[in-house]
Structures are given as C-alpha cells and as structure tokens.
Amino acid sequence: DAKTTQPNSMESNEEEPVHLPCNHSTISGTDYIHWYRQLPSQGPEYVIHGLTSNVNNRMASLAIAEDRKSSTLILHRATLRDAAVYYCILRDVGGSNYKLTFGKGTLLTVNP
C-alpha cells in the first residue's frame, strides 16, 4: 500500500471545526482513501472513505484534492469524544488483499 504522511498531533477546541490533513503523493488510481480513528484503549473504528469525490457521512467529511495527492478529514464540530488518534490509510481495492497498514496517525486533542 502507498504511504501516507500525517502530522503527529493537532489540537482543537470543543465545538470548533477540525481539519486533519493527510498527504499521499504516491497514491495510485485504484487506491481508496480510508480514515479510521482509535479512542484510548479501544480498537479502531471506521470513519469515512473515498476515491475521488468529496464524501460526507454522519461522522465527518472527506475532502480529496483534485490530483488525489492529499486529503483532509473534517470534523465539523469537535467534541471531547472526538479525542483520538486518526489514521489515514490507502488501500487498493482492485486486488484481493484486504489488509490495512496503519501509520502513526494524528493524535487529536480537544480542549473544553
């Protein structure tokens, strides 16, 4: 899987929007962009995924650059429960290998 680069940590205030960036300059045409998050002492949970177009769901929005070399996960109103490590992962859905390769992720701190 292609490599992603994320900031080690970010800080936000409660009820403010948060933009979590991810660079993936070596992304291939069949790579989907996945975001997972891991709350303390829990397993990761799926947040959102996309291929080319921006995506919205109840948890977040995913903005994908036109050249697909970067993307941004947007939490519209951060809450204390959003404090977690956020992982941006590329996965080639064209093959039969479904495994995910986790990088170091971004530790999001939300201040009350």
Add this chain to the structure above:
Amino acid sequence: GAVVSQHPSWVICKSGTSVKIECRSLDFQATTMFWYRQFPKQSLMLMATSNEGSKATYEQGVEKDKFLINHASLTLSTLTVTSAHPEDSSFYICSARDSGRGNYEQYFGPGTRLTVT
C-alpha cells in the same frame, strides 16, 4: 450491526504459559479476519491474516509457531500466544471483513490487553 467482540478483554498470565484470545463477528460472516498487536504509544502492527478454513498468512517477522491462529468458522478466529514471555505483553486487536458487503470497511474488536508476568 457489524459488531466484533473479543474475549477476554484483559488477561494476566505467567511466563511460559499459553493464552487464547477469541475474536467473534456477532452479526455477520467473516471469511477474513486480521490480528494486530499494539505496544504502548505505538501504532497497530498487523500480525497475520486469518482465512476461514485455511492456514493463516503471517506478516514478516511474526513467528507462526508462537502465535497460533485458527479460523474454524465464519464467525470465530482464535489467537493463541504460546509460551508467553513478558515481551509478548501488548494490546491485541482483531478485525473482520464482512463477506456479504463491499470491501470498504473493516470492523475492529475492542482489543485484549495481555500482561505476562
């Protein structure tokens, strides 16, 4: 829906003993499950891919004779840490892929914290 459970949630064992961790998909069938290990302040590291009815595929550097994986049914995979040592103390997490859906999501269990004394 799409819930994955792990049992036990935590376990303490003595050095030299074996420990079995169960991973179950509660409301879907999973032909493929994955086992990860996570040390404190570090990211998840994939240990192996567990395929129902066949042998697991281990990542490079993971001892298959030490970490025994069995995926005997579409809803259950087990990881047995044999002859555990203190350096095996870690957070073990499984995930499962829903065979009946698209391959977009993996569902993760809550993890099992293993402490070897």
